Amino acid sequence: MSSTGVLTPLVDGYGRVHRDLRISVTDRCNFRCTYCMPAEGMVWQPRDHLLSFEEIERVARVAVERFGFDSIRLTGGEPTVRARLPLLVERLAPLGVDLSLTTNGSLLGAMAHDLAAAGLDRVNVSLDSLRPERFAALTRRDDLPRVLQGIRAAVAAGLAPVKVNVVVVRGSNDDEVVDFARFGRDEGVRVRFIEFMPLDADHHWDRSAVVPSAEIVAAIGAEFPLQRLTRDHDPAQRHRYLDGGGEIGVIGSVTEPFCASCDRVRLTADGQLRACLFATDETDLRALLRGGADDDGLAAALEATVGSKWAGHGISDVHFIRPSRSMSEIGG
Ligand code: SAM
Numbered sequence: 364m365s366s367t368g369v370l371t372p373l374v375d376g377y378g379r380v381h382r383d384l385r386i387s388v389t390d391r392c393n394f395r396c397t398y399c400m401p402a403e404g405m406v407w408q409p410r411d412h413l414l415s416f417e418e419i420e421r422v423a424r425v426a427v428e429r430f431g432f433d434s435i436r437l438t439g440g441e442p443t444v445r446a447r448l449p450l451l452v453e454r455l456a457p458l459g460v461d462l463s464l465t466t467n468g469s470l471l472g473a474m475a476h477d478l479a480a481a482g483l484d485r486v487n488v489s490l491d492s493l494r495p496e497r498f499a500a501l502t503r504r505d506d507l508p509r510v511l512q513g514i515r516a517a518v519a520a521g522l523a524p525v526k527v528n529v530v531v532v533r534g535s536n537d538d539e540v541v542d543f544a545r546f547g548r549d550e551g552v553r554v555r556f557i558e559f560m561p562l563d564a565d566h567h568w569d570r571s572a573v574v575p576s577a578e579i580v581a582a583i584g585a586e587f588p589l590q591r592l593t594r595d596h597d598p599a600q601r602h603r604y605l606d607g608g609g610e611i612g613v614i615g616s617v618t619e620p621f622c623a624s625c626d627r628v629r630l631t632a633d634g635q636l637r638a639c640l641f642a643t644d645e646t647d648l649r650a651l652l653r654g655g656a657d658d659d660g661l662a663a664a665l666e667a668t669v670g671s672k673w674a675g676h677g678i679s680d681v682h683f684i685r686p687s688r689s690m691s692e693i694g695g
């Protein structure tokens with residue numbers, strides 16, 4: 364609601380209503396996925412630059428109560444390495460929105476129950492190979508059993524639907540898409556295949572490494588016939604198995620961008636507001652929060668950031684400029 368008590372939708376210059384807030388709670392991570400971080404040398408934000416749980420809750424409250432946001436996702440870096448994460452979930456749960464978490468799953472075995480008890484609704488777990496040696500090479504950590512255990516703990520804790528995110532990279536794991544489809548059917552989880560985006564800290568991204576969503580759907584459909592579902596606000600194009608074995612999703616950020624229906628705003632761990640994953644500018648909410656801004660000031664910053672949002676990321680344009688921060692620094 365505005366200061367006069369009226370709920371105002373947060374609309375950008377292209378008529379898109381924003382309802383989804385992605386909050387990064389840390390830029391740190393216990394993995395070093397090759398498509399995201401370098402093996403060594405990441406420079407972390409100083410601790411005092413990270414927003415406190417109280418500061419995060421304030422921003423979330425303004426987004427929900429002034430502008431009607433109905434979805435909040437916690438991410439990172441790896442959100443589960445932030446100390447006392449369930450306490451943040453406990454603070455956000457009363458806002459009554461769809462509250463979810465994106466995680467590499469390695470600590471979920473120990474935390475899934477506490478997160479669910481604190482009020483988390485669901486999780487997305489990232490997993491890029493079902494083969495132990497390849498998993499270790501991709502993440503630079505030998506942790507496949509722990510991640511599988513984490514996925515099962517999330518299912519057992521009722522954090523449903525549990526979604527498994529697979530970033531498909533040509534020549535790396537594109538031969539596993541059918542294995543992942545089978546895994547999803549067997550485990551009762553929704554697998555979503557994500558196109559590799561130019562946000563890797565090593566700057567190795569190359570268009571030839573992108574495996575188009577259409578190719579992934581064709582490969583899986585040849586094994587398990589699929590039916591495309593009607594598109595909604597979900598960035599994933601969903602397809603259901605004709606035999607009733609569940610569904611998959613494909614996120615074609617590069618070959619089939621969904622910018623026209625984007626309803627997201629991102630808050631980085633160090634308190635910068637971004638209208639797009641690929642935005643080249645940010646609004647310093649941390650300075651506002653620590654400079655004594657009231658809720659009207661925070662709401663005005665949200666409006667200005669979303670108001671200046673561009674039509675699309677333009678990855679395919681010749682003039683495309685990569686953002687200076689990589690995926691883990693922004694919050695995926
Ligand atoms: N650490 C958590 C995880 O891995 O799920 C949350 C943060 S991670 C940055 C969020 C998502 O971004 C993950 O699903 C990850 O696979 C994905 N991701 C990271 N780098 C990417 C890239 N260059 N292209 C596409 N997806 C990427």
Ligand code: SF4
Pocket residue numbers: 392393394395396399400439440441467489691
């Ligand atoms: Fe960490 Fe997630 Fe990036 Fe992998 S994708 S390095 S788990 S932040």
